Amino acid sequence: MAVCPDCDADIEIDEYDVDKGQVISCPECGIDLEVVGLAPLELDLAPQEEDEWEE
Numbered sequence: 001m002a003v004c005p006d007c008d009a010d011i012e013i014d015e016y017d018v019d020k021g022q023v024i025s026c027p028e029c030g031i032d033l034e035v036v037g038l039a040p041l042e043l044d045l046a047p048q049e050e051d052e053w054e055e
Contacts (some may be wrong), residue, residue: 002041006031014042 002011009028015038018024022035023046032046 002043004028004031004033005044006033013041013044014040 002013002028003009003047004011007029007053009026011024011026011033013035014052018035018038018041020035020038023032024035024043033043034043034046036042
């Protein structure tokens, strides 16, 4: 079980089913989250991809 850092929703994830660095979506708010820790399971906001047109 983990908590969404954006909406504080409980997210049921087994730490054995995910890898560190994997990106998942919150089922409540839909934001992309990155797995940053496995023991205990910890989520953080996933980095946003930069627009390709920016130089």
